[in-house]
Amino acid sequence: MVASGSKRSRRARAPIPAPSSPPPPPAPPAPQSPPQLTSLLALLASSVTLALRFASDRDLLLLPSQTLALDPLLLSAARAVSRLLPAFFQLLHALDLPAPAASSSSLALPADHKLGAALFRLAHAAPARAVARRFGLPSPAVAARAFYEVCRAIADRLAMLLDLAAPDRIARAVPGFCALSLPNCCGALGYARFGEAAIAQALVDADGRFLDVSIGWDPEMAPAEILPRTKLYTSQSIVLANAPQGELIGGSVPRYFLGPACCPLLPWLVTPYKHGNATDDLLSKESIFNHVHAHGLQVVKSAFGHVRARWRLLEECWKGECQEALPYVVVAGCLLHNFLIKCGEPMPEEIQGNADADEFVDFEGEKDKEGERIRDVLAAHLSLVSRNQ
Incomplete structure (x- = not known):
């Protein structure tokens, strides 16, 4: 979901010419077009290359301290x-990008x-x-x-980078979560607030790529209200259809997404056990599952944090009419995040964002029986694996 703005049409008034007006002053010269950025980047690359060659050729003429300071830079x-x-x-x-219009x-x-x-x-x-x-x-x-x-x-x-229904997009996500001890999982769902203007819902894979983004939701809405209104909710049955079942000791598990505690437990969205239901024993199957679940859900929190760290504008306070453009800017930031991963660009070392601002109240509605069965099978599997390690 992306918010869209409305424009008010205005009737222009025709100016009434003065009876005897002096000739208009000459128009100021049009601003010169700035040089092409591609040529500037090429010059930058050439300058760095020449600087490296200069430093290498004149190594003996520089003091050791100068060489040690210059080479790393x-x-x-x-x-x-x-x-x-x-x-x-x-x-x-x-x-x-379109060519400049003549008008x-x-x-x-x-x-x-x-x-x-x-x-x-x-x-x-x-x-x-x-x-x-x-x-x-x-x-x-x-x-x-x-x-x-x-x-x-x-x-x-770049919308194709968020095409969840693309062939093998889900299949490629499964191995990454298997490495996190979450068999047959193919995505982690999470929520984040951007300023005071909007809430974003995102699904990411184990490598931090965004698989689906929906933004523009009222900041007063709870995630349990947002989820049923998103495309992910209506399309998940198609995305996960005909997928192979994961056969575990306690039973079969279909492909599923990890979900935070603020969302309902569903057959395709596995949320953690509530703290009141999990015993204080750290070796209980509920505690083990919640620990692994939290580790898997961290990938979506990190993805939002990396987007905020790379694109600082998203952390600014958006007011007035600018709030209508915020969803497009957030989606652009997520798409550029995916694009840079595709290009092999390393993630920012820092993670930006206020963790407290992204906390939401736990869901308190009815439990889904099939969802409980799937979660119990996963918990029993993880408990058995942990005992054998």
């Missing part, structure tokens, strides 16, 4: 540029310049006026419009 810059260039060009090609001189910017400015604002939470000044754009309004244009293009062009 140049090597770090070389590695950063070597990672940046391929990913940037792949993203630019994938988005296929829209305010956005007559090169596609790579729009993309560079948008990524800078998203990564550094830079205000539109700072982006306009840094990238030589005509005005903050142009910078803001270019930013949202790129976010829309990302949501449209």
Whole structure:
């Protein structure tokens, strides 16, 4: 779900000319188009290469302390540029941003310049006026419009990275969760608040890739109210249909998703045992299951944390009309997260976000009998495995 805004049409008034008006002053010269960002990146790569060669050729002319200080900086810059260039060009090609329209001189910017400015604002939470000044754009309004244009293009062009029903998408997720001692699991479901404007629901695989994202929900809604209204809820039967059963000692287990305690226990969504039902014995099957479940559910929390750490703008306070654009920006951040994983870009070392803000009240509704059976089979399996280790 992505929120959409509405626009009010306004009737323009025709200006009444003065009886004897002086000739209009000459129009100011149009701002010069900034240089292509691709050429600047190529120059940057060339400069780093030349700097490395210079330092290597003149190693004997530098003091040891100078060499020790210079070499790590140049090597770090070389590695950063070597990672940046391929990913940037792949993203630019994938988005296929439209050419500047003849009637829209305010956005007559090169596609790579729009993309560079948008990524800078998203990564550094830079205000539109700072982006306009840094990238030589005509005005903050142009910078803001270019930013949202790129976010829309990302949501449209990279949407296939969130296609949960794509062939083998679920099958590829199963081995990762098996490595976490969760047989036949194919995704972890979680929720996060972005500012005070919206709640996001996301399904991720064991590697932190987003499989499904739904955002734009009222921050006052509980996850148990959000889940039945999402596409994931209505399509899960198709996504998980005809999947092989996992045969465990205590019985068979279909493919399922991990769910947090704020969601209902369902045959396809396995939530943890409530603390009141699990004994204080750390070796009980309920305690063992809850421990493994929490470890598996951490992948979705980490995915949200990495998105927030990489795209700082998502942590800003969004007010007024900007709140309507927030869902598109969050989806763009998640899609770019998947794109960078696909390109082999390492995850940010830090994880950003307020864990307390993402906590929700536990679900207190009725229990599903088949869901209880599946959870009990998994708990018995994990208890047996832990005893044999």
